[in-house]
Amino acid sequence: MKLFDVYPLFDINIVKGRGCTVWDDNGQEYLDLYGGHAVISIGHCHPHYIEMVGRQLDMLGFYSNSVxxxxQAELAERLGRACGYDDYQLFLINSGAEANENALKLASFTNGRTRVLSAEKAFHGRTSLAVEVTNNPKIIAPINDCGHTTYLPLNDLAAWEAELAKGDVCACIIECIQGVGGIRLATPEFAQGLAEACKRHGAVLICDEIQCGYGRSGRFFAHQWLGIRPDLITVAKGIGNGFPMGAVLISPEFKPVYGQLGTTFGGNHLACTAALAVLDVMEEERLVDNARETGSYLMGQLKALQASCSHITDVRGRGLMVGIELDMPYKDVRNRLVYEEHVFTGCSGTNTLRLLPPLCFTKAMADEFVARLKKCLDAQ
Structure with missing residues (x-):
């Protein structure tokens, strides 16, 4: 049997990681500014994480949600305290797409509606409802194209209000910092206006914090920069530092009903232990503060490079979620970074490098990255 060939791959086999560094099977070291799609929050192979997950595995890896x-209760209490939503409820699942699926289902169960407003360039996942509210027709199969979604420009409040006024909108779903969409930030004016309009018209506001949340922006959630409290908040990626996990944070206005939502693997013993270890390290090492401080430093250094390098046309982002827009396709620059300078980054669109390093990233690492990036851009 062969693998189903749907991923374009770098010809590199990563076999080891520590902190913000990974190594391939030839012993080559790489600086990791991508963290496996923003999944690695506390750093690769943190010793506390390894110890807690190993200890739990020695006792019990899995049992069902029928007992x-x-x-789970410990995680709900700890997470609520850490993020400032201790009055909300927690539903645990396995991935970001599944988190968005359940959030959209819960919204529709609540108000009986089916239409969703989503942002242009949005990415919310690859499964049924999640992919339908993702603004990429290339990955929406005909069976998923059910006509539920209206795409609107991010930050165009008037356009969103006009659609909400029609009275048939089930939910509005937004990334307060778009990841795949190119590190585009929602404005406070838009977010606050949208939250108020959703309440006025009986729609549910969902903030997708799967990539931009869990400390990455320099606050626990990116929407906390914008002065809103969504009805539903979806998380995944950094919650388990590589262990597959997702969750929905649910306003107390939603009343649970037996059988309404369900999952086999969600909230299993190993996943909860991984998530608790992540919270331990985030609190002990002040990683949210580090994301804010180091991210600000990194953006400052990149903007200084922009002033002397015409290939950089924009630097944008918040915390350790940064986009570097180039005056050329990113492909050659990214390949040079990987194969010559031994740095992993992400990308979006055709011209943007996307930086999502672990939250333990340091200013010294930022300086090293900027120096290596400069060498790649100078060679263009």
């Missing part, structure tokens, strides 16, 4: 799992 009490006190780790």
């Amino acid at each position: 009490i799992n006190r780790l």
Whole structure:
């Protein structure tokens, strides 16, 4: 049997990681400014994480959600305290797409509607409802194209208000910092206006914090820069530092009904232990503060490079979620970074490098990255 060939791959086999560094099977070291799609939050192979997950695995890896799992309740209490939503409810699943699926289902169960407003360039996942609210027709199969979604420009409040006024909108779903969409930031004016309009017209506001959340922006959630409290918040990626996990944070206005939502693997013992270890390290090492401080420093250094390098046309982002827009396709620059300078980054669109390093990223690493990037751009 062969693998189903849907991923274009770098010809590199990563076999080891520590902190913000990974190594391939030839012993070559790489600086990791991508963290496996923003998944690595506390750093690769953090010793506390390894110890906690190993200890739990030695006791019990999995049992079903038909019995009490006190780790789930502990995680709900700890997460609520850490993010400032201790009055919300927590539903645990396995991925970001699944988190968005369940959030959209819960919204529709609540108001009985089916139409969703989503932003142009949005990415919310690859499964049924999640892909339908993703603004990329190349990955929406005909079976997913059910006509539920209206795409609107991010930050065009008048356009969103006009659609909400029609009275048939189930939910509005937004990334407060678009990841795949090119590190585009929602404005406070837009977010606050949208939140108020959703309440006025009976629609549910969902903030997709799967990539921009969990400390990456320099606050626990990116929407907390904007002065809003969404009805539903979806998380994944950094919650488990590589262990597959997702969750929906649910306003107390939503009342749970037995059987309404469900999952086999969600909230299992190993996943909860991984998530608790992540919160331990985030709090002990002040990683949210580090994301804010180091991210600000990194953006400052990149803007200084922009002033002397015509290939950089824009630097944007918040915390350790940064986009570098180039005056050329990113492909050659990204390949030079990987194969010559041994740095992993992400990308979006055709011209933007996307930086999503672990939240333990340091100013010294920022300086090193900028120096290596300069060498690649000078060679163009």
